[in-house]
Amino acid sequence: xxxxxxxxxxxxxxxxxxxxxxxxxxxxxxxxxxxxxxxxxxxxxxxxxxxxxxxxxxxxxxxxxxxxxxxxxxxxxxxxxxxxxxxxxxxxxxxxxxxxxxxxxxxxxxxxxxxxxxxxxxxxxxxxxxxxxxxxxxxxxxxxxxxxxxxxxxxxxxxxxxxxxxxxxxxxxxxxxxxxxxxxxxxxxxxxxxxxxxxxxxxxxxxxxxxxxxxxxxxxxxxxxxxxxxxxxxxxxxxxxxxxxxxxxxxxxxxxxxxxxxxx
Amino acid sequence: xxxxxxxxxxxxxxxxxxxxxxxxxxxxxxxxxxxxxxxxxxxxxxxxxxxxxxxxxxxxxxxxxxxxxxxxxxxxxxxxxxxxxxxxxxxxxxxxxxxxxxxxxxxxxxxxxxxxxxxxxxxxxxxxxxxxxxxxxxxxxxxxxxxxxxxxxxxxxxxxxxxxxxxxxxxxxxxxxxxxxxxxxxxxxxxxxxxxxxxxxxxxxxxxxxxxxxxxxxxxxxxxxxxxxxxxxxxxxxxxxxxxxxxxxxxxxxxxxxxxxxxxxxxxxxxxxxxxxxxxxxxxxxxxxxxxxxxxxxxxxxxxxxxxxxxxxxxxxxxxxxxxxxxxxxxxxxxxxxxxxxxxxxxxxxxxx
Numbered sequence: 001x002x003x004x005x006x007x008x009x010x011x012x013x014x015x016x017x018x019x020x021x022x023x024x025x026x027x028x029x030x031x032x033x034x035x036x037x038x039x040x041x042x043x044x045x046x047x048x049x050x051x052x053x054x055x056x057x058x059x060x061x062x063x064x065x066x067x068x069x070x071x072x073x074x075x076x077x078x079x080x081x082x083x084x085x086x087x088x089x090x091x092x093x094x095x096x097x098x099x100x101x102x103x104x105x106x107x108x109x110x111x112x113x114x115x116x117x118x119x120x121x122x123x124x125x126x127x128x129x130x131x132x133x134x135x136x137x138x139x140x141x142x143x144x145x146x147x148x149x150x151x152x153x154x155x156x157x158x159x160x161x162x163x164x165x166x167x168x169x170x171x172x173x174x175x176x177x178x179x180x181x182x183x184x185x186x187x188x189x190x191x192x193x194x195x196x197x198x199x200x201x202x203x204x205x206x207x208x209x210x211x212x213x214x215x216x217x218x219x220x221x222x223x224x225x226x227x228x229x230x231x232x233x234x235x236x237x238x239x240x241x242x243x244x245x246x247x248x249x250x251x252x253x254x255x256x257x258x259x260x261x262x263x264x
Numbered sequence: 265x266x267x268x269x270x271x272x273x274x275x276x277x278x279x280x281x282x283x284x285x286x287x288x289x290x291x292x293x294x295x296x297x298x299x300x301x302x303x304x305x306x307x308x309x310x311x312x313x314x315x316x317x318x319x320x321x322x323x324x325x326x327x328x329x330x331x332x333x334x335x336x337x338x339x340x341x342x343x344x345x346x347x348x349x350x351x352x353x354x355x356x357x358x359x360x361x362x363x364x365x366x367x368x369x370x371x372x373x374x375x376x377x378x379x380x381x382x383x384x385x386x387x388x389x390x391x392x393x394x395x396x397x398x399x400x401x402x403x404x405x406x407x408x409x410x411x412x413x414x415x416x417x418x419x420x421x422x423x424x425x426x427x428x429x430x431x432x433x434x435x436x437x438x439x440x441x442x443x444x445x446x447x448x449x450x451x452x453x454x455x456x457x458x459x460x461x462x463x464x465x466x467x468x469x470x471x472x473x474x475x476x477x478x479x480x481x482x483x484x485x486x487x488x489x490x491x492x493x494x495x496x497x498x499x500x501x502x503x504x505x506x507x508x509x510x511x512x513x514x515x516x517x518x519x520x521x522x523x524x525x526x527x528x529x530x531x532x533x534x535x536x537x538x539x540x541x542x543x544x545x546x547x548x549x550x551x552x553x554x555x556x557x558x559x560x561x562x563x564x565x566x567x568x569x570x571x572x573x574x575x576x577x578x579x580x581x582x583x584x585x586x587x588x589x590x591x592x593x594x595x596x597x598x599x600x601x602x603x604x605x606x607x608x609x610x611x612x613x614x615x616x617x
Contacts, residue, residue, distance in 0.1 A: 158349075160349055166315075168337075
């Protein structure tokens with residue numbers, strides 16, 4: 001019974017992930033698909049020919065730029081978020097509650113406000129329409145998540161491991177690389193994945209700060225959506241989803257309870 | 265070599281003094297246990313030696329050199345924690361080799377030393393086991409091996425047996441004793457278990473409320489406790505007061521000869537007698553009359569509370585046929601009486617506890 005129930009639940013989860021893709025895939029392989037037709041008529045590879053052919057170089061460039069922005073954002077989010085999470089998870093200090101409120105602010109305040117507000121500053125600082133500016137604005141949305149994940153990891157972290165390592169002759173740097181990093185690795189991967197996916201799907205902030213100069217994949221995608229060519233938009237969407245899906249699969253091993261509970 | 269000297273150590277933790285004026289000398293090759301109830305500051309002292317806590321005042325010398333300003337990794341003292349704390353992402357061999365790797369020891373020599381230590385700690389054949397595949401006892405042995413492989417001048421053990429069940433604890437205790445005898449590694453062993461301390465160590469140091477109360481051979485502490493509090497820690501429950509007159513200790517339960525070297529005359533002193541040394545009998549052969557208040561049958565012995573006038577005595581006897589309310593007589597064998605020296609008059613303090 002339990003086995004069957006499990007299978008049903010697992011099947012449901014898989015279906016919930018896969019099903020929405022089916023119309024998308026169908027759209028991408030249609031030449032036209034009008035109401036009230038159940039199937040596209042006729043089927044065709046016009047959209048894919050366009051995406052991989054004429055628009056190929058444009059899409060590849062956008063894909064590369066998106067990957068690069070998301071990767072740099074994720075790495076920076078982890079580099080900043082890990083020590084912050086460690087401090088919040090391990091030590092008690094005045095204003096800790098305030099920090100947690102401040103951390104959620106960029107998530108609560110509408111992204112449009114954040115991006116518009118930062119835009120003025122970024123123009124003054126010469127960061128508008130630059131790669132660095134886009135990464136920074138993505139960080140404002142990604143950092144809270146990485147900090148929260150690492151906070152959770154470190155609130156279950158046993159500092160005795162580090163004391164033990166030091167007593168066994170490990171220097172401060174060695175303790176960091178040989179003990180802390182491996183112990184929290186799963187959590188770091190999860191935090192990095194969050195940051196990567198968030199940055200990957202940013203549209204509004206990239207548009208405002210990048211000013212159209214930093215054309216990431218979502219920027220291109222929205223442009224194509226606006227043009228009304230559904231099959232092309234569908235195939236670009238698939239191109240857009242695949243890397244995110246791969247990132248998820250690669251880190252699947254680290255997802256789950258163990259990664260966020262840390263080690264006692 | 266391994267000689268440890270602690271001079272006047274004072275440690276505060278969050279503003280509170282945890283250890284006060286602590287002095288201890290551990291000689292080369294010696295196994296000294298640091299005994300005390302939980303919260304007495306034992307682990308704090310150990311961490312101070314390991315360099316993980318900085319004392320407020322005092323000096324720590326290893327082999328004659330002050331290690332005050334050395335970080336833990338530079339001190340030739342390795343601590344083994346109460347929990348095994350094995351790195352879960354490493355196998356047994358990698359765990360044991362951790363310290364050697366941190367030192368940058370050549371792989372081949374490291375391997376050989378790891379093998380030697382694994383054999384010594386009876387872990388041969390488990391080299392490639394994952395940590396979570398080991399039993400509690402094995403984990404504790406890996407933790408010990410991980411420290412021993414570094415051949416530190418001082419080995420610091422923080423209650424390494426307290427997480428094990430009784431059977432395993434005995435085995436592990438014997439193993440530690442054996443390894444210590446074989447390697448002659450200077451060891452400071454923290455425990456709250458008096459029996460363990462008496463069994464395992466060459467000398468015992470008793471820590472109560474952050475202060476060192478007595479250091480000596482196990483028999484010394486047990487049979488000649490320095491003051492009533494030490495006696496109480498080792499299970500003494502019977503305290504009587506008396507006045508010294510011309511070399512005799514006079515109390516309402518008899519007059520006993522004062523040991524040589526006591527200069528007190530006319531002073532009130534405290535004496536104790538261990539529960540197992542008191543004699544109890546239903547017949548009238550003994551001089552002090554009393555009534556049984558309570559009986560606890562403990563298997564090999566029976567614990568009896570006897571009220572004699574205003575004092576309640578605890579007697580441990582091998583005879584079991586007593587009952588509450590029974591009138592009995594007790595006897596205090598003079599050779600078993602321990603009279604505390606005049607400078608340890610802390611009887612009132614004891615009564616409060």
